[in-house]
Amino acid sequence: xxxxxxxxxxxxxxxxxxxxxxxxxxxxxxxxxxxxxxxxxxxxxxxxxxxxxxxxxxxxxxxxxxxxxxxxxxxxxxxxxxxxxxxxxxxxxxxxxxxxxxxxxxxxxxxxxxxxxxxxxxxxxxxxxxxxxxxxxxxxxxxxxxxxxxxxxxxxxxxxxxxxxxxxxxxxxxxxxxxxxxxxxxxxxxxxxxxxxxxxxxxxxxxxxxxxxxxxxxxxxxxxxxxxxxxxxxxxxxxxxxxxxxxxxxxxxxxxxxxxxxxxxxxxxxxxxxxxxxx
Amino acid sequence: xxxxxxxxxxxxxxxxxxxxxxxxxxxxxxxxxxxxxxxxxxxxxxxxxxxxxxxxxxxxxxxxxxxxxxxxxxxxxxxxxxxxxxxxxxxxxxxxxxxxxxxxxxxxxxxxxxxxxxxxxxxxxxxxxxxxxxxxxxxxxxxxx
Numbered sequence: 001x002x003x004x005x006x007x008x009x010x011x012x013x014x015x016x017x018x019x020x021x022x023x024x025x026x027x028x029x030x031x032x033x034x035x036x037x038x039x040x041x042x043x044x045x046x047x048x049x050x051x052x053x054x055x056x057x058x059x060x061x062x063x064x065x066x067x068x069x070x071x072x073x074x075x076x077x078x079x080x081x082x083x084x085x086x087x088x089x090x091x092x093x094x095x096x097x098x099x100x101x102x103x104x105x106x107x108x109x110x111x112x113x114x115x116x117x118x119x120x121x122x123x124x125x126x127x128x129x130x131x132x133x134x135x136x137x138x139x140x141x142x143x144x145x146x147x148x149x150x151x152x153x154x155x156x157x158x159x160x161x162x163x164x165x166x167x168x169x170x171x172x173x174x175x176x177x178x179x180x181x182x183x184x185x186x187x188x189x190x191x192x193x194x195x196x197x198x199x200x201x202x203x204x205x206x207x208x209x210x211x212x213x214x215x216x217x218x219x220x221x222x223x224x225x226x227x228x229x230x231x232x233x234x235x236x237x238x239x240x241x242x243x244x245x246x247x248x249x250x251x252x253x254x255x256x257x258x259x260x261x262x263x264x265x266x267x268x269x270x271x272x273x274x275x276x277x278x279x
Numbered sequence: 280x281x282x283x284x285x286x287x288x289x290x291x292x293x294x295x296x297x298x299x300x301x302x303x304x305x306x307x308x309x310x311x312x313x314x315x316x317x318x319x320x321x322x323x324x325x326x327x328x329x330x331x332x333x334x335x336x337x338x339x340x341x342x343x344x345x346x347x348x349x350x351x352x353x354x355x356x357x358x359x360x361x362x363x364x365x366x367x368x369x370x371x372x373x374x375x376x377x378x379x380x381x382x383x384x385x386x387x388x389x390x391x392x393x394x395x396x397x398x399x400x401x402x403x404x405x406x407x408x409x410x411x412x413x414x415x416x417x418x419x420x421x422x423x424x
Binding site: 031032033034035037038050051087115186 | 298302305306309310333334356357358359360361363396397398399400
């Protein structure tokens with residue numbers, strides 16, 4: 001069994017051979033925003049989940065117009081092939097890819113293994129920040145078929161349809177918010193959305209080199225917990241970053257037709273008045 | 280209550296910076312992250328962990344002859360932001376007496392306006408590193424029997 005959409009990932013060697021390909025833009029998106037400055041793949045640009053992609057005022061993403069400006073300033077054209085990579089097993093690379101698809105950029109891939117594998121293979125890193133000729137990028141209207149909002153999540157929970165909580169087991173049980181000396185994590189209640197199964201995101205990647213696990217292992221992992229392709233699946237975590245990776249795995253590596261990421265995630269649900277919670 | 284002078288200087292500097300300058304300065308701090316002294320290598324079990332950070336962070340404090348504390352830190356290079364924030368605290372507090380360290384308010388960094396450059400969770404980590412530096416200062420200050 002191979003991945004459902006093998007073209008959605010590329011290996012580090014492919015990237016190494018396309019460093020100067022004008023039709024390809026390599027984009028680093030990290031959990032730690034300073035990593036790019038410490039050294040990145042030659043020619044890669046940075047898209048930071050926080051300073052680049054978040055709306056400066058509302059809890060939302062940048063607007064379509066702001067997104068167009070980001071792409072235009074990075075020299076991304078509507079037909080550019082985008083390759084995302086990053087730290088932490090590509091969490092934020094998947095998050096950025098998800099948002100680019102939200103605004104209609106379909107031609108986007110993940111570099112399997114991310115920063116970790118690139119570094120392990122002793123491939124070159126540079127501090128030089130490239131600049132590319134400005135483009136005039138035209139985004140599409142947001143694709144809400146890949147993004148879940150709270151009302152839809154509530155319906156999904158009430159109907160006991162598939163919900164995947166990809167946080168660590170202690171976050172799922174609500175134990176973590178009660179740990180002594182643990183800082184306020186932005187949610188007033190602990191636990192999970194009723195009906196959600198707990199499949200921590202990390203189970204989808206190999207710990208040694210951050211690459212994705214083989215298709216058959218992934219299928220066994222999700223189907224074994226009742227997460228099957230025949231129904232709409234909603235994934236969530238704390239702010240939607242770890243669940244972007246699970247969204248990517250379900251949608252592109254396993255080919256589930258209808259998968260949504262709930263970016264409100266626990267920092268919304270755990271604060272939402274009257275929202276049902278299980279422990 | 281005044282902050283220790285070196286820490287106050289850093290806070291004032293950041294308060295006056297644009298978002299880009301803050302990020303550049305954090306990078307500069309991360310690049311000057313001090314190496315771990317030989318005797319603390321592989322000594323995490325003797326060090327103070329900081330579980331508030333998403334990164335493994337371990338601290339160690341050594342008291343000098345004049346009573347001041349010098350902090351040593353074990354933080355992986357894959358986490359330059361945490362390294363940068365920890366270096367700010369070490370630069371601002373190294374050499375201070377335990378009581379001076381304990382007098383730093385937990386929210387001393389608010390005037391730095393770091394939230395425009397880094398996420399809230401990282402600020403929790405920053406506050407966590409300070410809280411554990413205070414733990415170390417408290418332990419060192421305690422009378423020894």
